[in-house]
Amino acid sequence: MLELTGVLLLFMVMAAIIAIETKDLLGAVISVTAVGFGSIIAFFYLRAPDVAIVPIVVEVVVLVILIRATLRAGLKTFIGNRPFFGYLVTVALLVVIFLAGIRVFGGLPAFGDPVVARIPDAPARAYIESGLEDTGATNVVTAVLLDYRAYDTLGEATVLFTSIVGAVAILRRKARKKPSDPEADEW
Amino acid sequence: MVDLTPNRGMTPIVQTIAGWTKGLVFLFGIYIVLFGHITPGGGFAGGVILALTFVLMTLCCGKESALRKMPMHIAAELDSVGALMFLVIAWLGVWSILGGTFFTNYIAKWNRGLPYHILSSGTIPLCNIAIAVKVAVSLFLVFTLLVMTRVIHKPNE
Structure with a gap:
């Protein structure tokens, strides 16, 4: 091992x-x-x-x-010599x-x-022992992600959504000139 | 400058094999999403697999075949719909009849369902579906944008 x-x-x-x-x-x-x-x-x-x-x-x-x-x-690619101070x-x-x-x-x-086996009061122990009774999900990882710690998943989804909006705004083909322009909705 | 010539795709052998396998890959992605609360997987992994079918179509048959199945404006709307679905599922828990707090698993409080069955564990499968829609469409959007807009450097200009 x-x-x-x-x-x-x-x-x-x-x-x-x-x-x-x-x-x-x-x-x-x-x-x-x-x-x-x-x-x-x-x-x-x-x-x-x-x-x-x-x-x-x-x-x-x-x-x-x-x-x-x-x-x-x-x-x-940019190929340059590293200065001595950088080394x-x-x-x-x-x-x-x-x-x-x-x-x-x-x-x-x-x-x-696992840390769970060494520390008796670890929070992960509560998830493993009562996850099925609390949520009904047999996959404890999904139970933690979408039930116990769903706030973290919401933050993750928000980060993804924001980055996609930024990428779409930067990489679109043409800028929008006027709202009435018929070609403005084209990607 | 930006090159906008259509992508013609790969050889007929690759296109035929991709046509056979893309449905199977899509089904596998749906399985990963729907069984996320029973087996390893979940909304994020399943959504990436769903996006991979569109990436496969774009690489093999050109971007027109993928854009015919999923046009850009529908993809941009589905992205927001997935995020809204997740938020609506979370906000319904604030309603005092259902629980009173954000992200309460109100369906599991009422009926947990049998373990190892697909209709169990309350709102978790619904959240998985919402996240899968969001992730799949987001990655498809980013890939299509990176393929469509190619910056070409011309020497001596």
């Missing part, structure tokens, strides 16, 4: 480095998707198919959209994150060890 976690983590780190450093836009897009699929495999090993199914479909859509947007748009800041940040990570990982539970 621990070896698989290490291999997965190494794969995701390598894919992320390739995504940043490669000169090819298509290769960068595919590397970003590889990082996402690595996290999906981690979710499956944590026995969370409900969490894993959303990233799978979203990764596929984002991959298609990004390939379509990068291949046909004729975008150019210094990067190395210092990496060292700080590494040292802080060693301290943080000492206090975390082991990979795949």
Whole structure:
């Protein structure tokens, strides 16, 4: 279990480095998707198919959209030399994150060890024990998302709606001149 | 400048296979939405799968075939209808007969239904359907807009 976690983590780190450093836009897009699929495999090993199914479909859509947007748009990559001070800041940040990570990982539970099993008063225990009696939904994740914590789902839907309205307003074909213009309603 | 030439699509082999599979993919998306309270899945995942059928049609047969099934103005209205459905389901709980608070599961208070049955768990399936409509149409809108408006850089201009 621990070896698989290490291999997965190494794969995701390598894919992320390739995504940043490669000169090819298509290769960068595919590397970003590889990082996402690595996290999906981690979710499956944590026995969370409900969490894993959303990233799978979203990764596929984002991959298609990004390939379509990068291949046909004729975008150019910017290749520049990093200054010495930038390297210094990067190395210092990496060292700080590494040292802080060693301290943080000492206090975390082991990979795949749920917090519910260790803390008796965890709120998740109440969801698991009384979710079926309260809501009647056998899928506890959906019961939490749409009954106990439906406010969070409403916020998520609002974020999506706002971003779609912004994208439609920016990417439409022509601006509206007058309300009486017959061509104004065309997309 | 923006290129507006129609997208002609892929080879007949790809178009035929896509024509066979798009209905199955759409059915699978409906299954994921309707059984979201029983099995893994839900409104968001099912909505993305529903949007993927339109993405498949756009990529294989050109954007006209997808826009014939779902024109842009209907898609923009359905987007708002899905968001409104979710809010109306939530606001009905404020009515004091039904519960008195926002997002009360008033149907489950009255009748929870049998576990593992599709007609159970009150407002959760209704919310799933509303979110699925919203997510599917939103992703279709974004994909169609990104495909339709392509910026072309011309050298020496």
